[in-house]
Amino acid sequence: MRTIGIFTAGILAGGLIIAAIAFNNGPVFSESGTSRAAGVFGIATGPEDRVADGASAAAAASASARPTDWEYRWLPPKLPEEIDFAGEKTPLDRWEVRERLDRELLVNSYLHGSTLYILKLANRIFPVLEERLKANGIPEDFKYLCVAESALQNLRSPAGALGYWQFLNTTGKEYGLEITNQVDERYHLEKATDAACRYLKSAYNRFGSWTAAAASYNCGLGGYSRFSSHQGSRDYYDLLLPEETNRYIFRILALKYILENPQRSGFITTEEDVYQPIPTRKVEVTSSIESLVDFARSQGTTYKILKTLNPWLRAHSLTVRPGHSYTILIPQ
DSSP, X not given: OOXXXXXXXXOEEXXXXXXXXXXXXXXXXXXXXXXXXXXXXXXXXXXXXXXXXXXXXXXXXXXXXXXXXXXEOOOOOOOOSOOEETTEEOOXXXXXXXXXXXXXXXXXXXXXXXXXXXXXXXXXXXXXXXXXXXXXXXXXXXXXXXXXXXXXXOEEOTTOOEETTTBOHHHHHHTTOOBSSSBBXXXXXXXXXXXXXXXXXXXXXXXXXXXXXXXXXXXXXXXHHHHHHHHTOOOGGGOOOOHHHHHHHHHHHHHHHHHHSGGGGTOOOOTTTSOOOOOEEEEEEXXXXXXXXXXXXXXXXXXXXXXXXXXXXXXXXXXXXXTOOEEEEXXX
């Protein structure tokens, strides 16, 4: 289970216009001292503009303003007064903790395209994650761990970790996932979430902390145990860990802060923007399917849509063992 980095993309247009996000840090001033209001996405416009509270500001560009008159400013997001993970308070009274959170909040706040795409996907995927986490007795904040792992996409890491929860082959099998040349449940959102919950429960039982359990998801149960034993503490915030794990919880906290209230950070989406759940019906399959192409046609859909809705199907056929069955999603 390895973290997949969420990559940023700069948008350049003729070398003149750069898109940026604005935070509620007050007006932006030109070198001459003239106040210029920052728009919703951080584009400073004419002096006639007025700034409303926070990211809900609506900038009205001056009709006479020339592109060369526009100025751009990137301001660091303000740290929250307090924040917690799974009900466990983050010790922001410690300077090194504040600075580590500040770094991740700064980095993740400026991943504009990636964050907006996550927000679109979250409307479809978060309800599934929340339902499975609750059913397994795992705090809801762990949905942000899923975001940190995969950006809510079925990704493959260079190390071979797969799916929303980024399971390696051996770890996935250890926690109950079927992984064959025909079926790979690491790509199955519900079943992979259940497997992640089984891991997190075992980690919590070992370390007595949800924060430590989350950190161990990055460096492994054995890895976290070795570091905590050597340093005489199980407290994540007291441990010196590998750099990726050092940043891991703070990345999750930054994602939680941004995604819980995206408008606060200037990310604006409407109901029309976000992706809606796909209406489907379930078909229980109790016998082998020789051709998934033919099966899809018999169900009134295409092979492409069948594989899109059921990415855990990894081959052109499906062998069903005696006494076993699979549930396949078909569009309504």
